[in-house]
Amino acid sequence: MAPVALALILGWWLVAVIRAQHLPRPSLWLHPSQGVSVGDNVTLRCHLPWPVAWVWLYQEGGWTYSKSKDKQQDAAEFSFISTSREHAGTYRCQYREPESAKISEQSDPVQLVLTDHSFPPPGISLRPEERVGTGTNVTIHLWNKGFEATFLLHKDGCSAPVQHQDSSWGGAANFTVFGVAPADAGTYWCSYRPWHYPHLSSPLGDSVMLEVTPTPAPPGAKELSHANLVIALVRGLVAVLVFGLGVFFVIDARSLWR
Ligand SMILES: *[C@@H]1O[C@H](CO)[C@@H](O)[C@H](O)[C@H]1NC(C)=O
Numbered sequence: 001m002a003p004v005a006l007a008l009i010l011g012w013w014l015v016a017v018i019r020a021q022h023l024p025r026p027s028l029w030l031h032p033s034q035g036v037s038v039g040d041n042v043t044l045r046c047h048l049p050w051p052v053a054w055v056w057l058y059q060e061g062g063w064t065y066s067k068s069k070d071k072q073q074d075a076a077e078f079s080f081i082s083t084s085r086e087h088a089g090t091y092r093c094q095y096r097e098p099e100s101a102k103i104s105e106q107s108d109p110v111q112l113v114l115t116d117h118s119f120p121p122p123g124i125s126l127r128p129e130e131r132v133g134t135g136t137n138v139t140i141h142l143w144n145k146g147f148e149a150t151f152l153l154h155k156d157g158c159s160a161p162v163q164h165q166d167s168s169w170g171g172a173a174n175f176t177v178f179g180v181a182p183a184d185a186g187t188y189w190c191s192y193r194p195w196h197y198p199h200l201s202s203p204l205g206d207s208v209m210l211e212v213t214p215t216p217a218p219p220g221a222k223e224l225s226h227a228n229l230v231i232a233l234v235r236g237l238v239a240v241l242v243f244g245l246g247v248f249f250v251i252d253a254r255s256l257w258r
Contacts, residue, residue, distance in 0.1 A: 023104040024049040028057075028093045030110055034159070036083065037115040038200075043079045046093035046107065050074075053098040058106070060090040088114040088199035113199050115191075120145055121205035122190045131211035135179045138210060142190045143172040144202065149192035151175075154204065156187040167192075177210075185212040 030036075031043045046055050048069075055076035057065040067076050076095075080087050092106040127139045142151045144167075151173040152161035165173045171192075177184050189204045 023097060023102055025105045026055075026093050026095055026107045028091060028107040028110045030112060034113075035115070036112070037117060038085055039082055040114075041079065041081050042083055042087075042112065043077050044091055044093070044110065044112070046076045046078070046095070048074055048076065048095055051098070052095040053101075054096040056094045058092050058094070059087075060092075060109070062086070062089055083114055085114065085116065085197070085200060088112055088197070090199070111199065113193070113201050115203055116197075116200045117203050119147075119192075119194070119200070119202035121203045122151065122192050124188070124190050124205050124208050126188075126208040126210060131213055132180060133213050133215040134181055135215065138177045138180050138184075140175040140177070140188060140190075140208065141172070142175070142192075143170075144192050146171045147192065147194045149194045149202075150198075151190055151192045152201075154189045154191065161191075180210070180212050182212050182214055185210050 026049070027047045029045045029047065031045060036042045044057060046057065048055070051072050051074075052069055055067045055069060057067075057076075057078045065078050067078070069076060076093070090109045090111055092109050094106045095104050096102070097104070122142050122144045125141045127141065128136070132138060140153065142153075147167075149167050149171060151165050151167060153163040153165075153175050155162045163175050165175060167173050187207045187209050189207045191204050192202045193200065194202075
């Protein structure tokens with residue numbers, strides 16, 4: 001009997017140790033996930049692996065929020081009603097297990113970026129302006145009113161920014177698309193994030209449209225003109241033949257008439 005009891009105790013102890021050491025990390029999600037402006041509502045939802053006692057939400061270098069959990073829910077929600085600039089930042093969540101009172105590791109960080117309409121929208125221009133053939137180098141020039149900032153380039157149909165770049169001098173940046181392809185065609189917008197407020201974004205500025213005309217590949221073009229030449233030659237031969245026959249018949253008819 002003693003070995004069985006010992007095995008049971010050992011087994012229980014092992015399970016407890018493993019569970020305490022491997023508390024699954026919670027995961028943190030934003031709702032809505034993007035496009036939140038200062039003044040909008042936003043919810044940070046911490047997803048939990050099992051019912052827990054306490055949940056904490058940390059803002060990096062800022063506030064800590066906590067919540068006791070008595071209901072059997074698999075997520076804890078922290079809602080900001082009418083966000084302000086101070087709510088923008090990096091967040092993580094963490095929980096405490098009721099039985100072991102163990103504290104989990106923190107979730108992966110989540111960035112709450114708020115669009116602040118008090119920042120002037122950026123300017124945007126395209127060089128060359130007119131529609132371009134494939135293979136052309138195109139530059140998109142962006143500027144704001146002198147803020148040192150990270151510029152983000154957005155394209156229609158892409159949820160995430162397609163490129164980002166720190167302003168080089170004053171508040172401007174250039175994105176160059178080397179050798180444009182038809183897939184680069186589309187509408188582009190820009191926003192920027194001032195270095196002093198990395199979690200605040202300017203609104204999107206005006207858009208520019210990049211039009212790309214496919215230039216035919218040289219070997220294909222050669223083949224095409226070659227085929228055209230052959231067709232033109234055959235047509236010419238047929239025309240000469242028909243004309244010759246016509247002349248022959250006219251001469252023949254005249255001789256008959258005489
Ligand atoms: C595009 O830029 C690259 C790198 O600067 C250069 O080598 C290339 O000649 C340019 N192409 C055209 C069509 O201007």
